[in-house]
Amino acid sequence: GAGVSQSPRYKVAKRGQDVALRCDPISGHVSLFWYQQALGQGPEFLTYFQNEAQLDKSGLPSDRFFAERPEGSVSTLKIQRTQQEDSAVYLCASSSNRRMNTEAFFGQGTRLTVV
Amino acid sequence: AQKVTQAQTEISVVEKEDVTLDCVYETRDTTYYLFWYKQPPSGELVFLIRRNSFDEQNEISGRYSWNFQKSTSSFNFTITASQVVDSAVYFCALSIEGGFKTIFGAGTRLFVKA
Numbered sequence: 405g406a407g408v409s410q411s412p413r414y415k416v417a418k419r420g421q422d423v424a425l426r427c428d429p430i431s432g433h434v435s436l437f438w439y440q441q442a443l444g445q446g447p448e449f450l451t452y453f454q455n456e457a458q459l460d461k462s463g464l465p466s467d468r469f470f471a472e473r474p475e476g477s478v479s480t481l482k483i484q485r486t487q488q489e490d491s492a493v494y495l496c497a498s499s500s501n502r503r504m505n506t507e508a509f510f511g512q513g514t515r516l517t518v519v
Numbered sequence: 520a521q522k523v524t525q526a527q528t529e530i531s532v533v534e535k536e537d538v539t540l541d542c543v544y545e546t547r548d549t550t551y552y553l554f555w556y557k558q559p560p561s562g563e564l565v566f567l568i569r570r571n572s573f574d575e576q577n578e579i580s581g582r583y584s585w586n587f588q589k590s591t592s593s594f595n596f597t598i599t600a601s602q603v604v605d606s607a608v609y610f611c612a613l614s615i616e617g618g619f620k621t622i623f624g625a626g627t628r629l630f631v632k633a
Contacts, residue, residue: 447610452620463620495564497564509566512561512562
């Protein structure tokens with residue numbers, strides 16, 4: 405597709421449930437980023453992939469969060485045993501550059517609500 | 520550590536007014552990049568501009584202009600003759616050379632009333 409696509413757009417999970425969020429980046433983009441955006445806040449970095457390599461996962465808030473990009477294109481962010489504090493919008497972005505110093509293209513996000 | 524501060528939480532203006540969104544950043548790195556993104560109600564962040572730390576020239580793009588001042592660590596964004604379609608949340612952001620993450624401010628919500 406022409407832009408970054410994320411699915412689902414909305415997800416309601418019961419506390420303790422596992423969820424998987426999908427990101428389809430722009431075709432050919434080397435860099436892929438995941439961000440978490442709490443209500444009324446700016447996006448906060450979670451993790452970065454360069455092709456299939458996860459080069460930075462310093463922003464993942466706990467070991468319940470796991471991300472993968474096995475073939476260097478589609479990425480999945482998995483959250484195990486969801487907690488209420490995980491409720492947020494999860495944004496995916498991709499870039500043709502290998503570093504985060506050029507523009508990134510963002511998806512519309514997945515709004516996760518943990519009840 | 521890097522930090523971006525957008526002190527204005529919300530701004531409300533009437534159409535055709537000029538409005539300036541403030542951004543102050545902190546970093547000890549000498550090579551860094553500053554960005555502005557727009558987030559409309561649909562949710563995706565839309566890239567507006569990128570400046571590197573060695574280029575302090577102000578930039579104008581249509582009704583948008585940006586004022587980068589290293590002396591005050593500021594990168595302010597002005598919309599001239601605002602329009603209702605400018606209503607959105609605007610984020611200022613910072614990344615450093617060699618880094619993988621972008622640090623975002625908390626955003627400024629702009630309301631433009633007809």
